[in-house]
């Protein structure tokens with residue numbers, strides 16, 4: 117039987133996961149990516165000085181089982197490319213959330229919560245506050261980590277003490293959902309907590325990339341794809357889709373239709389090619405634009421209705437730090453944020469394989485502020501942090517790069533109806549925004565890519581890799 121020709125439009129993490137899965141199932145796969153590099157929002161670029169810098173800091177956690185599986189699949193060792201540390205969202209003062217490995221099995225979380233919130237007296241969690249946290253989380257456990265669809269994270273945590281909300285819930289919510297508490301979906305938040313905190317040993321660990329994002333997975337995935345006969349093109353943008361034959365409904369059924377005729381552009385040249393199946397792995401607005409008129413208006417409307425949250429990353433350089441020397445006591449620290457001090461996290465890039473002395477300050481759910489004001493506000497925040505350390509006080513800091521991704525993630529709001537994976541006959545969508553239990557994350561993107569390719573190749577045979585996550 118002739119291998120089906122599958123086109124994947126978009127070479128982000130979802131598209132590459134779909135391509136690997138489809139190739140392993142015996143399809144003849146082509147990936148078209150319009151940018152010069154693969155990786156989508158999670159890639160690196162080369163600066164004018166020749167450094168590799170990420171398109172924003174990315175953190176993974178131990179519960180990202182599909183990302184880890186696909187890294188191993190293409191020959192990478194997660195242990196070599198990721199720094200694994202226990203979940204640690206403590207502030208400079210030592211207050212905040214910390215989940216060290218205590219070897220206590222199922223009691224690990226309780227013990228971790230108990231030990232968290234230490235630090236100076238004014239910031240430490242009091243016994244009564246810890247007890248309230250225990251009662252509320254026990255309630256979540258009894259409800260099997262589910263809540264009404266219209267509940268926000270703020271609603272869910274209304275009975276928690278403000279200190280616990282500020283030190284624990286806010287950093288977790290903003291880092292996982294990139295959406296402010298009052299607008300963030302309680303249901304998705306509980307799902308993330310369940311996966312991370314109760315997902316077994318190591319699920320809550322932070323996995324911090326030690327190599328530039330493009331080398332973390334996209335480059336190795338591309339190499340594997342090419343070695344296994346897939347075609348991977350950059351600089352190639354899909355312009356339009358047209359299904360030859362009669363279009364009958366929107367559930368991805370076969371129905372004897374002709375192949376998809378896809379027009380693409382490379383430089384100023386246009387091409388037309390036919391494919392048996394198409395997976396849209398591009399962002400939702402572009403996917404909606406590509407749909408032929410009248411094919412699935414409901415899908416288009418839900419894709420166009422998504423709202424977005426920005427993430428800004430301000431890279432600053434501490435002068436005079438020797439190679440290999442850390443600036444901060446921990447690779448990542450939480451920051452107290454406010455309108456004037458907007459960053460919530462700081463990472464020390466030197467020990468993570470970046471230039472010595474480079475710090476990355478992350479502003480999640482970044483609201484309107486012009487780039488220059490944002491850079492200055494974050495720089496001041498970094499200076500104030502360093503001033504609290506006797507050995508760092510007086511060191512010179514300068515901003516080196518500010519990146520603002522306006523559409524970093526979709527706003528993960530209560531009751532949000534996300535576009536489905538099935539779009540039309542022999543046409544599927546994948547990406548972090550597609551219907552699923554997770555917020556916009558690498559893991560959500562990768563799981564969605566795997567699932568779309570499985571649907572597209574259903575009954576196709578080989579299944580050369582274990583495609584489904586166990587359990």
Ligand SMILES: Cc1cc2nc3c(=O)[nH]c(=O)nc-3n(C[C@H](O)[C@H](O)[C@H](O)COP(=O)(O)OP(=O)(O)OC[C@H]3O[C@@H](n4cnc5c(N)ncnc54)[C@H](O)[C@@H]3O)c2cc1C
Nearest residue numbers: 126128129130150156157172174175354398547548557558
């Ligand atoms: C600054 C920042 C920080 C983040 N931090 C984290 C984090 O810490 N942890 C985490 O898990 N997630 C994080 N995320 C989210 C994560 O990056 C995304 O969830 C993930 O990369 C989405 O992958 P995707 O493949 O679904 O989409 P995308 O990465 O958007 O890929 C879509 C691809 O389609 C291409 N494309 C578009 N139109 C066309 C066309 N017509 N033809 C061909 N190609 C096309 C695009 O160029 C792009 O490469 C962060 C995102 C940002 C921006």
